[in-house]
Amino acid sequence: MKTKLIPFADEYIPEAGKLLAQRHARNRASLPLLPARFEDPTVSTRAVQAVWEKKFKTGYAALRGDKLVAYQIGSFYNQPWGRCGYVYMPGYALAKDENPEVIQDLYAMLGDDWVSRGIFSHGMYISGADTDVIEAMFNVGFGRERVDALLDLRTLEIPKTEAPAGVTIRRAGPGDNAHLGSLSDVIFRALDKAPYWHPTRNGTNCTRAGPNWPMTRSG
Numbered sequence: 320m321k322t323k324l325i326p327f328a329d330e331y332i333p334e335a336g337k338l339l340a341q342r343h344a345r346n347r348a349s350l351p352l353l354p355a356r357f358e359d360p361t362v363s364t365r366a367v368q369a370v371w372e373k374k375f376k377t378g379y380a381a382l383r384g385d386k387l388v389a390y391q392i393g394s395f396y397n398q399p400w401g402r403c404g405y406v407y408m409p410g411y412a413l414a415k416d417e418n419p420e421v422i423q424d425l426y427a428m429l430g431d432d433w434v435s436r437g438i439f440s441h442g443m444y445i446s447g448a449d450t451d452v453i454e455a456m457f458n459v460g461f462g463r464e465r466v467d468a469l470l471d472l473r474t475l476e477i478p479k480t481e482a483p484a485g486v487t488i489r490r491a492g493p494g495d496n497a498h499l500g501s502l503s504d505v506i507f508r509a510l511d512k513a514p515y516w517h518p519t520r521n522g523t524n525c526t527r528a529g530p531n532w533p534m535t536r537s538g
Contacts, residue, residue: 320383324424327378327390332371334387335380336364338412345415346448352469353446366409370394377432378410379425388414391425395438404433406443411452419455426459 327335340363347353356362370392371378378392391411395404406429413422430441443461445453482488491499 322388322421322424323382324428325380325382327371327380327392329371331380331387331390332368333360333364335367335390335412336360338387338390338414339363339367339409341415342412342446342449346446349448350446350469352471363409367392370407370410377429379428381421381425388417389421389425391422391429393429393433393443395433395436398440401440402436402438403440403442404430404438405441408444408446411443411445413449413452419451422452423455423459426456 337360340358340360343353343357343363347355347358357366367390370376373394375396376392376394378390380387381389389412391406393404393406393410395402397403406426411422411425413419426443433439433441441461442464443456445456447453447466
């Protein structure tokens with residue numbers, strides 16, 4: 320049966336919540352530190368509703384017959400470095416055994432909406448357990464910008480190490496404002512250089528934009 324791609328609507332929230340709960344249960348099979356509560360369709364439905372109720376959002380659904388088999392919802396913002404669109408963790412799900420190319424098709428429509436609004440920086444948060452979705456998005460040009468991890472602090476043993484020679488580590492306090500402020504643009508300045516060329520607004524000025532802007536996408 321042919322898959323139909325249509326704009327996401329309020330009526331699909333309950334089914335999307337079920338898909339998200341099922342996805343989360345599969346994710347927890349390999350990442351057990353993930354919170355169990357999102358396996359509850361009631362909780363996951365609220366998560367889908369939260370992303371759908373954002374002021375600036377757009378989304379698409381994939382239907383086979385009357386059955387929802389995938390969805391993707393994204394939000395967009397004006398960031399200091401430009402207009403950006405993001406798909407957060409509750410913003411996507413794919414039914415079990417569905418071809419991950421469906422997520423590619425949904426992104427093609429979502430991304431086209433963003434680009435038509437002048438939003439050229441696109442990001443997607445994907446569970447590390449969804450390796451097929453990660454590969455699918457890499458195949459349409461996404462790259463890895465960062466990886467978040469979970470750690471069970473109840474079993475963590477922190478080794479004792481000697482302080483680096485000539486370095487004193489202490490709690491920040493009065494009088495440290497200038498020192499901390501001097502570090503505020505270190506990352507922005509580093510990203511301004513090759514090979515990233517990432518423009519970032521700094522006060523009333525903006526660092527230069529290089530040849531990879533505005534079409535660089537990160538996910």
